[in-house]
Amino acid sequence: MNKLEEQIQEKAIELLEKGEVSAVIGWGQGWNPTKATPLFARDRKTAEKLIFNPFCFNNLSVYLPRLNEKVAILTKPCEARSIVALLAEGKINRENIYIIGLACQGIVDIGKLEAAIGSINEATEARLEADSVVVEIDGEAKKAAFADVVLDNCLSCNQQDKTYCDVMIGEPAQVPTGKARLIVPEDADATWWRTFWAKEFDRCIRCYACREACPACYCRDNCAVQSLRERWVGPRLDAKEALMFHALRAMHVAGRCIECGACERACPMDIPLTLLHRQVGDAVRRLFNFNVGEKADIRPPLEFFLKEELEKSGR
Amino acid sequence: MAAKIISSDNLQTWIDKLTATCEVYAPSQGKEVSLFKQVKEGDKPALNILTDIPPKGLIFKQVEKILSYRKNEDGIEIKQAEIEPGRKVIFGIRPCDARSFTLTDKVFVHSDMPETHYAKRRQQTALITLACNDACRTCFCTSVGGSPAEKVGDVWMMDLGGRYLVEALTPVGEEIIRANDDLFSKSSPEDEAESLRIAERVASKMPVLEIASAKLLDELFTNEEFWIRLSEKCLSCGACTFLCPTCYCFDVRDQGNANSGDRYRGWDSCMFYQYNRAAGGHNPREQHWKRMRQRMLHKFSYFVTQYGDIDCVGCGRCIRSCPVSYDLRDFLATSAVAVAGVDMDFVGELPSEGQPRTCDIK
Secondary structure (H helix, E strand, C coil): CCHHHHHHHHHHHHHHHCCCCCEEEEEEEEEECCEEEEEEECCHHHHCCCECCCCCCCCHHHHHHHCCCCEEEEECCCCHHHHHHHHHCCCCCHHHEEEEEECCCCCECHHHHHHHHCCCCCEEEEEEECCEEEEEECCEEEEEEHHHHECHHHHCCCCCCCCCCCEEECCCCCCCCCCCCCCCCCCCCHHHHHHHHHHHHCCCCCCCHHHHCCCCCCCHHHCHHHCCCCCCCCCCCCHHHHHHHHHHHHHHCCCCCCCCCHHHHHCCCCCCHHHHHHHHHHHHHHHHCCCCCCCCCCCCHHHCCCHHHHHHCCC | CCCEEEEHHHHHHHHHHHHHHCEEEEEEECCCCEEEEEECCCCCCCCCCCCCCCCHHHHCCCEEEEEEEEEECCEEEEEECCCCCCCEEEEEECHHHHHHHHHHHHHHCCCCCCCHHHHHHHHCEEEEEECCCCCCCCCCHHHCCCCCCCCCCCEEEEECCCEEEEEECCHHHHHHHHCCHHHCEECCHHHHHHHHHHHHHHHHHCCCCCCCCHHHHHHHHHCHHHHHHHCCCCCCCCHHHHCCCCCCCEEEEEEECCCEEEEEEEECCCCCHHHHCCCCCCCCCCCHHHHHHHHHHHHHHHHHHHHCCCCCCCCCHHHHHCCCCCCHHHHHHHHHHHCCCCCECCCCCCCCCCCCCCCCEC
């Protein structure tokens, strides 16, 4: 157990035993050492199982709109913006949430890791050693440079010292610099993107894991794509129908998506959805000069319109 | 027919010859995911992996057209969709996946109302099973009635290292081997003994999980606290059910208008809210913990009561693909304790090699 984990557990136990919260949402060890799993600690014994390491990839704020009790949540600096976004949209009640910010040194992208060292399914141990991720598979220690396997998001991390939280645990850490998972050619035009997404969405099995893992997708059971009345997405299983779903979702979370990549990590078919959301996000930043997750008292730009905007559009 | 031996080189020749007479599907490692793909002459299948995507969809299509309708002067013309003709072979299917078809057969084939598309495809498809020479950390077939060397399918094979022991299990299997008889040689009692040793070694790598009886699990239905805590972290997506070789729930949807259109049948998932929604808006499984309860009890209780087998083959794909790394074995462990009426802790320990997965009792 590292020092950060010790502090996390201490804080969680304190909150639980003082009766300030009924649960602390954090991460615990999953079935595989490279896969942490969300953990709802409701007592001391479970709180003692809270962990934090570069394999804690889930964005836990997805659970907040579902709960109606006072909870504490562990959050990475970047994902605290999900909480801010949910507050801005009035989807969660600030008084019901105690936010524990964690200094984060970067999170491992399992896709990049597997590309570097092969399947991690048989891993027996995984750790960060200096600048390397070390994974033990069949008694053999496989190594990859942390910078090469860290999430794309971490490469542009600038959240460390301005995390939205009630308490911050750990010292702001240095995040590595490295290469993005997929490099989009500079001259990529609409045709390039059409071909790219047709190929990627051809794999989509419409399990909706992307949607369910997304903190901004809180329509949950009333999602338009599964509406039993208006049929936005047809019954056939092909890239065209899948594009309809993903485009619809991208537009719906535009200006609300913090581009955390939870959708991409949830995808069992490994579809690089973050690219889509980053592109839509770029458009929102350009058009509205708006950065999602910065302020809890500003509503997202696509939730309302200004009279001047209507006049400017000439309608 | 007695078991035979085929060399690795001849195995490839055998696959090539099979591709000349029928559609052959075999494991293929893609850049993003591994799945069963049609192989052409010369293609080398990835026989050493358990594919990310099970071969279920080759027989039970994820989405397929079942009929078309059109209004004309005489009334409404209905055209049943035709099933693609021709024989198929699924080569190198793992015993768990082959077993999954025998389980789904109980529902779709051996029933009062057979599912014609499934039944016909099943009939025209031969399974050439490859026994497992290793077990993944997520494998638990031995706990749910299977085994890594289960003799299931039409032909059974085991890799003895550079050579394969092959045995026909059905008349179809015998025919497949007889068609290329020259590629096979006689097996010796030592080969059989070696295959048994391998089977035992692989089976011993998997911990045997305690699974509560169908009846006791059914009695757990009313223990709401248990199900709420169990499904707390579940996001209620359909990844587990869509990657499960045995999940067989489906939905029927029309696309078209009053004059003409098509009717499609496609996979559905009990984890979806809409799955249970009834006309008029009532939903008996509105909360996601009720849907999780349905998934677990269907597999480990209702199916057992109705058909005599657990509707899970222990392939572990639901564990590997879950976005929140939910481990089905945690359910098995906690429910086994819960039926005994003891409070339990929902955080299982990562099992060490060869150790059973356990959960703490308070």
